[in-house]
Amino acid sequence: MEKYCEMQAGRLVIYVPRELDHHEAGRLKMEADLLIDAYHVKNLVFDFSNTEFMDSSGIGVIIGRCRNIGYYGGEAVAQNLNDRVKKIFRVSGLHTLIPTVETGKNRQKGNGSI
Amino acid sequence: MQGNNNMKVSFDARSVNEAFARVTVAAFIAELNPTIDEVEDIKTAVSEAVTNAIIHAYDSPGEPVQLSCALKGNVVEIEVLDTGKGIGDVKKAMEPFYTTKPELERSGMGFAFMEAFMDDVRVTSAEGEGTRVWMCKTIGVQEG
Numbered sequence: 001m002e003k004y005c006e007m008q009a010g011r012l013v014i015y016v017p018r019e020l021d022h023h024e025a026g027r028l029k030m031e032a033d034l035l036i037d038a039y040h041v042k043n044l045v046f047d048f049s050n051t052e053f054m055d056s057s058g059i060g061v062i063i064g065r066c067r068n069i070g071y072y073g074g075e076a077v078a079q080n081l082n083d084r085v086k087k088i089f090r091v092s093g094l095h096t097l098i099p100t101v102e103t104g105k106n107r108q109k110g111n112g113s114i
Numbered sequence: 115m116q117g118n119n120n121m122k123v124s125f126d127a128r129s130v131n132e133a134f135a136r137v138t139v140a141a142f143i144a145e146l147n148p149t150i151d152e153v154e155d156i157k158t159a160v161s162e163a164v165t166n167a168i169i170h171a172y173d174s175p176g177e178p179v180q181l182s183c184a185l186k187g188n189v190v191e192i193e194v195l196d197t198g199k200g201i202g203d204v205k206k207a208m209e210p211f212y213t214t215k216p217e218l219e220r221s222g223m224g225f226a227f228m229e230a231f232m233d234d235v236r237v238t239s240a241e242g243e244g245t246r247v248w249m250c251k252t253i254g255v256q257e258g
Contacts, residue, residue: 022165023129029219053136053154055161060221084154091230092223 005031011043012036014065016051020058032065042074046098049080059092066098079103119145122182127168127196128175135164135181142183143190146253155231156190156251162224163194163247169215171198171245188254192232194247201239208237 004027006013012035017024035041046062066076078100081089089095121142125131136157143156160181167179180195201207207214208229213222228235232249239245 019133021129021132021161022169023132025219026129053157053161055158055165056221056223056227057165059223060219063221064219084151087154088158091227092221 003031004028005035007035007039007041010039011045012039012041012069013045013047016046016048016054016058018050019053020051020061021053021055022057025057025061029061029064033068036065036068036072040072041069042072044069044074044076046076046078047080048078048082048085051082051085054085054088056092058088059094062094062098077101118187119185120182122180124178124180126175127172127177127179127198129165129168131179132161132164132168135179136160138181139183139192143185143253146185146188146190148253152251152253156192159228159231159235159249159251160192160194162227163192163249166224166247167194167196167198167245169218169220170201171196189250189252191248191250195244197244200241200243201237201245202241204237204239 002017004015004017006015012032014028014032017028020028044065069076076098078089078098080103081100089100123138125134139160140153140157143153164179164181171177177196177198182193184191206212208225210226211222213220225235225237228247228249232251235247235249237245237247
């Protein structure tokens with residue numbers, strides 16, 4: 001089973017799966033919230049290197065996790081969005097809530113976007 | 115110039131079928147030679163409509179959701195039907211950020227996404243009878 005979350009130097013990195021829909025959302029939420037609570041996570045990184053599809057269920061997941069780290073005074077960023085995910089961020093207005101960054105690193109090949 | 119083509123599938127209202135539904139439609143519309151962006155727009159809209167049916171229409175999984183798709187020239191028409199609870203106030207349900215399931219962290223953006231990614235979206239519903247979502251998109255018309 002693919003691992004979604006990893007603690008890295010006090011930050012929680014969430015590797016968003018290839019397709020983030022309502023079906024995938026449940027396990028990701030559970031895994032992330034366990035770590036957020038256990039480590040009182042303040043810095044959250046959503047890594048979209050591997051993500052090709054996301055619908056509005058994904059928006060709910062992201063906003064929900066941002067709210068949860070908000071209890072600990074935390075901040076979130078989203079990194080390595082392909083054009084499709086950027087479009088979803090734009091249409092939903094999520095880009096005004098979460099800063100997006102490019103690290104130039106892809107988790108695996110075949111990311112699709114150029 | 116393409117002719118007409120139709121397909122219809124029925125599947126259980128289980129979340130695992132959300133991916134099945136959108137991939138099925140993506141494969142079916144391939145004969146119109148859509149751009150990647152058009153395919154992704156339609157996949158997202160199908161995912162939203164089917165997810166709504168799966169989450170809201172029934173209290174228990176396994177009830178049927180029917181998905182049909184018609185190609186008429188370069189127009190894709192999609193219909194998602196359930197025979198579940200129905201929506202009391204369709205206008206309200208379509209308002210952005212409105213959700214009846216905030217505890218599930220629903221963003222309330224499903225219909226807004228369908229409207230953003232398709233040319234037209236029409237919803238009819240009757241309480242206790244079910245909901246029909248119809249939407250269409252013309253392929254090959256690039257925005258500005």
